Amino acid sequence: MSDIIKPRVLKGFRDFLPGSEIERADLSEKLVMAFRQSGFVPIDTPVLEYAEILLGKAGGETEKQVYRFTDHGGRDVAMRFDLTVPLARFMAEHYDELELPFRRYHIAKVWRGENTQRGRYREFTQCDFDIIGVDSASADFDIVSTIVLAMKTLGVAGATVKINHRGIFNRFLSIIGAETKSADTLRIVDKLAKIGKEETGRLLEQVLGNTAKDELMEFIREDEAFGPTLERITSLAGGSNPDSDRIEQIFAMASAAGQDACLKLAPSITRGLDYYTGVVFETFLDKLPDIGSICSGGRYNNLASLYTKQDLPGVGASVGLDRLLAALDTLNHKAKPHGYTQLLVTMADSRLAPQYQAAAFLARNAGIACEVYPEARKLPLQYAYAEKKGASFALIRGIEENDRNIWLLRKLSSRTMQEYSSLEDAINAVKMG
């Protein structure tokens, strides 16, 4: 019998050991770099909000997934399930204190009580970036170019941003007389990449009938270059209109910036969330399309209307950090070091510990991340520890070296030893790599 409480975490929630937390922090830092380079500034909002704020516009599905409870003061509260709805509240509350257009990024955890799968958790981190207060092609493209920059900064090769415009899609649905079945149709079309053409066609036929199905299948084809695809869907949607002009302008910017290769017009991308009103986009890894979109978003011109009469159009996107991490793990499963240490000062003999600590101080002052092994164990063990912590070098001085007044520097990767008559020289060698 024991009264020890079994340590465990909730379904869909996770601990992060240094190995994966270092990787997460690394990804997040790189994203921040990309956001700042594109003019975005950080904000934060509370984890808990009044339930009416978060659920004001939520559909039935979202509502079911939200963590919601009554707090100690009897308030009906909920944990944020994304960062966009809190942003809407934030903008409505503070728009007169902010410079518009307002570009913000927000990296934070969100919670959804849905079932788990690989890369899908109940607690996960979103990295949102939005431009609020303007409705223009340039703002739309800024989001796309920030996605592209972010992927580049992360060193992710082969990411494609798929873009579409809900307006064009809705015009087309009116023409084929399917506007009343818009919700069902959007949901089926959104699954094209996952279930394939045949199955999509079969499902659409049930909803729309055969003729409309064929027209729709023609509309959502995406096996051409940007220009011809745009021409096709524009004419199917009844000819040139402001929405197709918008897409055209965005593509012109992508071409001018030399980024048109990773931008694809995909008429089947619609996004499930009903607050999108303009362009929508999703980002896929060419090598790993199955994991789904790792960065999605779009334009929402009415988002803050729940909380203010101010007109606050916006456009933005969100990187799923955990999904991206799961993807990167699958792509390159090399073991990453579990630390930041560059140099390990080994403890060859505990009597010389003062010297080791002094050496560590010197190394840190020289800008080297450094630690002293805290007990005198066998050196091979200390080398292995050093490598696990990511160190490239080990500094050694035993009694014999002490008598000769030298330091030994071991390069761990090549397992070679070098003698130095002064500590400064050894530390310099570490700095040089």
Next chain:
RNA sequence: GUGGAUGUAGCUCAGUGGUAGAGUCCCAGAAUGUGGAUCUGGUUGUCGCGGGUUCGAUACCCGUCAUCCACCCCA
């Protein structure tokens, strides 16, 4: 939320109605103060958790928790 699979040593996994093994890892030694070979010895488990059937359960039954997969939805 619904359906399916899984849960045994730090890790990868065997196994059986009579309270457990292999490989690897780890530790000690051969070997002397400097890790990639070899050899010797050794440690490790409430067999996910709770209940039931049984003389006896890790194994059979029920429940529960967690993971993975599909649906749903999405990051």
